[in-house]
Amino acid sequence: MRTTKTTILVVDDDMDYLFQVKLKLEQSGYRVVTADSQKEAETLLEKTKPDLAILDLMMENEDSGFILSYKIKKRYPDVPVIIATAVAAETGITFDINDENNRKWIKADQFLEKGIRSDLLISEIERLLSEKNV
């Protein structure tokens, strides 16, 4: 298994989502740090460098996820960022992260549906982490 624990930062203003994702990730052997707002995450990022970040899109600002993602990439360009949101499905807004134009302004590596099955979330995390280590 892993020798040093991989740290994942999860940021979401829904405390229940935060609890559940934390539990799932810990069961899969990750170390998890959480923040429940964009502001708290920003403070936390000054001291900690996670190996990967999972961000909610809408928190105290409608685009908190984008802002955070931008700030993470600026400070730690090698940290993969997943934006997990429930917004896309209902509004019909879809962001194709692999689209050239979107990549320019959305600094995230992956977009995921919030209701995604935990095994899919884990495999997505594994994929991003292994790409990073190549």
Added chain:
Amino acid sequence: MSTLKILVVDDEPGIRSGVGRILRGFRVDYPFMEEAYDFEVFEASTGEAGIEIIDNNRPDIVLLDNKLPGIQGVEVLEYVRKKNYNIIVVMITSYASLELAVKATSDGAYDFIPKPFTPQELRSSIENITKKVFLRTMANKLQVTGKQIRFQFLSVLSHELKAPLNAIDGYLKIAREHQLGDKIEEYDAILDRSLERIKGMRTLILDLLDLTKVESGKAKRDITQVDICQVVKTAIDTMQPYSIQRDVKVNLHCPGSLIMCADADELEIIFNNLISNAIKYNKDSGVVDCYIAEEEKNILITVQDTGIGMTEPEMGKLFQDFVRIKNEKTKNIAGSGLGLSIVKKLTENYGGVIKVSSVPDQGSTFVVTLPNAKPCT
């Protein structure tokens, strides 16, 4: 420049060519319009030919003579109405058939131009119709905007309803798979959270019902003489378990009784929202003061708290649907984000206004001013 299509249906060639001549180069332009209108004239000598042009070219305006060789003008009018075409029909009739013009107008003709007419008469009539076409176009545009707002509302709503379901779903799966071990106590916290989310969802649904009533239920409003002091007392009593739990004291300052014409249920919704907010966003051992007063022809409702307060930008967003002020101080406070938007809509239904003033960490004051129109109508 926008071009309106005008169809002239008349068996007299002189009238048809006359209309064409009068409207050639004629423009209607008002400062309030986005663009000027000019006109393209089509001609038909019979009702049958007119209908063909109506079907194929969809004119905006039809100038219609009634006495035609085949089918009559009123039959063309009826055809347009049955097809639900968005066409403004104007009857061209001689004074002798005034009665017919009246009937045509009640059958859906917009106007009539008596024959013979001067170029000036025709132009001024066309000018009026153009204004109407412009207004209709604007109204359609506004309706589309309304639909977009509706769509946005529903998207946010479905998001707000899905979030608690996802949370509860997640907790149930944790319990189902015994992820927290075999001790039943280990599950207490997640069960409490699930119950809390269900409660939040129920509040949201109740608020939605209030909102639906406010937006659509005008027919059911029951406007009577209501003692507003009594309504506030009831609201404070309803809220008592909550205020005791939060250790917040709610004071009522009312001049004994104050009668106004209103729907008691609607007033109660206003008070319930304002007072529960004043308790919810208060500090422990805080105070809420409700002042009811009559000032000239208005009823003044003031709800003042000693709570966490708000910043200017936060106040700006306060009355929108689903907007909740998110910061350190509010993160553990639940709410649907609909309460104040409901209060605002209700207040506006009475022709009133709601204002808020606030100082962070000192408290907020909401003032609702309702015109007191006596007697009740």
